[in-house]
Amino acid sequence: xxxxxxxxxxxxxxxxxxxxxxxxxxxxxxxxxxxxxxxxxxxxxxxxxxxxxxxxxxxxxxxxxxxxxxxxxxxxxxxxxxxxxxxxxxxxxxxxxxxxxxxxxxxxxxxxxxxxxxxxxxxxxxxxxxxxxxxxxxxxxxxxxxxxxxxxxxxxxxxxxxxxxxxxxxxxx
Numbered sequence: 001x002x003x004x005x006x007x008x009x010x011x012x013x014x015x016x017x018x019x020x021x022x023x024x025x026x027x028x029x030x031x032x033x034x035x036x037x038x039x040x041x042x043x044x045x046x047x048x049x050x051x052x053x054x055x056x057x058x059x060x061x062x063x064x065x066x067x068x069x070x071x072x073x074x075x076x077x078x079x080x081x082x083x084x085x086x087x088x089x090x091x092x093x094x095x096x097x098x099x100x101x102x103x104x105x106x107x108x109x110x111x112x113x114x115x116x117x118x119x120x121x122x123x124x125x126x127x128x129x130x131x132x133x134x135x136x137x138x139x140x141x142x143x144x145x146x147x148x149x150x151x152x153x154x155x156x157x158x159x160x161x162x163x164x165x166x167x168x169x170x171x172x173x
Contacts, residue, residue: 018108023051075168080133082106082124083166085150088159090117097122104136105129124163137165 029036030045082104084097090113097109101124108125126133140146140163150162164170 019051019055023048026051075171076130077166077168077171079107080126080130081166082122082126082133082136082163083147083170084122084124084161084163085119086156086159086161087111087120087122088118097124101136104132104139106132106136123166133165137163140164 026044026047030041030048036044082101094109094111097111098106101109104124104126105128106124107127110123110125111120112123113120124136126136137146140161141148145160145162147162147164150156150164156162
């Protein structure tokens, strides 16, 4: 990361930012926060311009199909994305799921509730390596909580979650 961005990151305790949130913060501070010094406003303006000019293409890229990576020539989605289904506890937010799956080093979790807010699905993003994503999937396969088992049930027998990595068939559906 270029020097300017590193300076901003080192001053903060939280060092993992979403592009949209960082851009919104930087542009807001640069445009007229009355309790900020001119130097702080200038630094934030510089970061805003850097984000817009240098990193805009990298921001929140949609899922794409990656090249085949297994002997079955399956196509996986990029960024590597785990799908979690049958979430029934509304109190379990994204922080809960990030902590629960922390050993697989996910980058982000997005919850998608149904219209009645009774069940949710989660998208678990693994930008930091296919190995972690594959371990995530294999752990749930070993516990018989994979896509195969989920697909076999019309109504799952319990409130257990089922997970798998997003492939071409998930992308197309």
